[in-house]
Amino acid sequence: MQHKTQVVQQATVTALLQHVAQLLEQDNPEQALQLLDRAAAGDSYLDNARGVCLMRMGRIKDALFVFRRLAMRGEYAVDLRASPELITNFATALLLDHNLGGCRGLLFELEQERGVRNHPAANRLNACIERYRAKLGFWQRLWFSAREDYVHEVAIDFPPGDLTMPPQSPEPAVVHQQG
Template identity: 35%
Template sequence: MMATRTTLDHVRDLLDRNRPEEALSFLDRHGPETPEVENARAVCLLRLGRLSDAIAILRDITFRGNMNIPDDTPLRFQLNFVTAMLMINFKDGAMAVMDRLKRQTDPQAVQLREAIDRWRKSLGLIGRLGCCVGLYPRQPVELGFPPGRV
């Protein structure tokens, strides 16, 4: 576990310095295949714009073969999954998970809620009404922060 912690700390440092490609390369060489390391790998992929690769990893570690997200799935994995869904403009998936997490006070959850709220406020009346019934306009949600957290 200590090796994983050191690995993740190094990846966080590289991501903080906007070096996702180097972080991904480091994980490929040194990262054990744990869910935490796979989450870090997905964050690197998100930041590199490799969204489908990131989503495949996040889906696996978030749902773990289930139809619904298991209750013991780490919050970070769920929030990174939401981020990926927003980035590919699949709001149905993102909003369904965010509804589960509406009481979360984690800073990443708050950032995502704020981004979604800004997006909703930018919509016209018809767009906002559509959101109320799960019909989300195509206009993308601008995050306003680097995607994903390790």
Template identity: 30%
Template structure:
């Protein structure tokens, strides 16, 4: 029998909180292997429905109310954060989820969707080169995704829209303040 008493209910008075306060799959003591799949499926179906109808705040509230930790919830939180205009918070959650190492490698068995979401969040924070590197890694590993292709198109449009001065600055390694425009809602749930 599974003992769920070790899970403390997650409570939050704010919708956007410090990602470190979320019960994540990497939280010490979080027993993600004990997460009941039917609970995860039910919550994720509701969250996906809320996101599809533009209710990211309510979706994030539902996720924050869960007392179970699992990677799917962490990814969904990051998607909500991106859609609420907080891609920097999404980057922190997704980097923790994917456990990006100092040399930029993902832990093994990270779903493609999580990697694409990280690339999307990075692009939205202006870290275009990091986003492009993730997409290049996905192509090299022959991991395909429609959303990855859409993001690559957005990055290509971004690159093509830079002025000569911005291109010059970028070639020198300077950070260019030129927003990446997406033609899709940021983040996706696998």
């Protein structure tokens, strides 16, 4: 019975996230957030979507709070169960908050520590950072390399954040009884 309940809940979460994705594609994060706020809290997929909506609304500090709660264990340790999408969403929010060092630290964690290479969102963030760095003069680039904690206003050229969908569980087999 519990498996059946989980499958139903998973289908409901997936349907809700698909609706949220449509609203975000229509550039309507406010309505998407309202829809999510009517759903029960505590689901990591829905909470990730809340963070994405908040980023797209420009509420970066609120998004950081959501992503930090989902992705971190303690003050400095990234939760090993956090998905690559959650980590890149957190990194995006940090970059939008002008925290380049934090953003690059999470990207390093993802690429070097976890071995996740060529993740699309990480590639987009790295490309934005590289374009920013390329526009700097010599002394600014030197400062950039030495002081990541300095406030850097790196522009992103894509809608911030990615939704994640729960994995689809296989449909239970139908057993026909003869008799």
